[in-house]
Amino acid sequence: MGGGLSESLGGGTSLALRTSDARNQTHPLPGGIVVPLVTPLRKGRPDADRLYPLIDHVIAGGVSGIFMLGTTGEGPGLTETDQIAVIQAAAKAIRSRVPLLVGVLATASETATRIATTAAEAGAIAAFYAGSLYYPLTESALADHVLRFIRSSPLPTVLYNIPSHARTSFSARQILRLAQDNRIVGVKDSSGNLELIAQCAADASGLKLYVGPDELLIPALAHGAHGGVTGGANLFPALYSSAYLAHRNGLTELAKGSALLIEKVVAQCYRFPAGLIPGMKSALSIFGLCDPEVAEPHATLSEPEHRSLADSLLPLVAAIDRHTALVRSELAARQGPPGSLAKQP
Numbered sequence: 001m002g003g004g005l006s007e008s009l010g011g012g013t014s015l016a017l018r019t020s021d022a023r024n025q026t027h028p029l030p031g032g033i034v035v036p037l038v039t040p041l042r043k044g045r046p047d048a049d050r051l052y053p054l055i056d057h058v059i060a061g062g063v064s065g066i067f068m069l070g071t072t073g074e075g076p077g078l079t080e081t082d083q084i085a086v087i088q089a090a091a092k093a094i095r096s097r098v099p100l101l102v103g104v105l106a107t108a109s110e111t112a113t114r115i116a117t118t119a120a121e122a123g124a125i126a127a128f129y130a131g132s133l134y135y136p137l138t139e140s141a142l143a144d145h146v147l148r149f150i151r152s153s154p155l156p157t158v159l160y161n162i163p164s165h166a167r168t169s170f171s172a173r174q175i176l177r178l179a180q181d182n183r184i185v186g187v188k189d190s191s192g193n194l195e196l197i198a199q200c201a202a203d204a205s206g207l208k209l210y211v212g213p214d215e216l217l218i219p220a221l222a223h224g225a226h227g228g229v230t231g232g233a234n235l236f237p238a239l240y241s242s243a244y245l246a247h248r249n250g251l252t253e254l255a256k257g258s259a260l261l262i263e264k265v266v267a268q269c270y271r272f273p274a275g276l277i278p279g280m281k282s283a284l285s286i287f288g289l290c291d292p293e294v295a296e297p298h299a300t301l302s303e304p305e306h307r308s309l310a311d312s313l314l315p316l317v318a319a320i321d322r323h324t325a326l327v328r329s330e331l332a333a334r335q336g337p338p339g340s341l342a343k344q345p
Contacts (some may be wrong), residue, residue: 210225
């Protein structure tokens with residue numbers, strides 16, 4: 001299978017240049033904040049009753065898209081039946097107000113294709129695909145695996161580079177070669193490698209580039225990213241959206257202020273041994289947005305940990321509200337009414 005990539009793509013950079021315009025016109029992805037939504041659970045099953053208000057919360061906060069069943073959404077911890085139920089419930093709750101994107105994190109191609117097909121039927125605009133989350137693969141085998149998926153998927157694909165969870169990650173060189181196929185429309189990078197973002201921004205103009213780690217949102221935008229897929233936007237969507245807009249509109253000091261507040265959110269929510277998902281769900285439960293229940297094999301925070309999180313987060317709320325209001329005010333003075341904060345390019 002070593003020759004599959006070059007045979008499929010035909011080599012040469014001119015194809016990437018030819019396909020970039022078609023990619024942008026045919027598969028427009030949102031810039032700004034695409035929130036990787038948590039999946040509310042009740043007794044081990046998706047809880048649609050809690051999903052609806054959570055979706056209203058993040059849309060009101062100005063996110064430009066909603067990404068279901070990613071790492072934060074616990075996609076790999078849900079059955080295929082439950083993943084399908086989550087996709088369908090999310091589509092109904094979103095009501096086409098923002099784009100729906102779906103994580104397809106199954107390694108088996110047939111399963112991945114079924115989930116992508118369900119997502120397409122529900123109105124999703126793209127599938128995030130990580131390749132192999134368990135088996136280590138050679139670069140050639142990973143490329144062939146990705147190409148099999150994009151040939152069978154009815155949705156355009158965003159490559160999901162997450163070395164902390166996948167056994168084989170995508171290099172910038174491999175991303176650029178795979179992106180010669182215009183069915184690949186973006187990259188979500190969770191490696192923390194800003195040079196990868198910069199290289200893709202310089203050499204693959206048709207790709208939409210998202211950064212994963214929350215604390216790298218502003219640095220990644222400065223390196224050419226178009227937005228972030230940031231877990232903290234579940235909790236404080238207006239903070240993350242205003243951070244993006246402050247940077248985009250040249251409000252450098254306000255963007256730095258947003259970044260400092262984001263770092264504080266990360267430091268509090270992601271500090272527990274149980275991991276980022278239990279921390280985020282516990283934080284959401286403090287504000288009545290989601291129950292703290294997590295999918296196996298995760299464990300919820302202990303009661304002392306939950307109290308500690310509440311004690312550290314609640315004082316941040318006023319500072320976040322003041323800062324977000326300041327960004328809104330400055331944007332309104334520059335480009336129109338405060339409602340423009342929710343309008344992402």
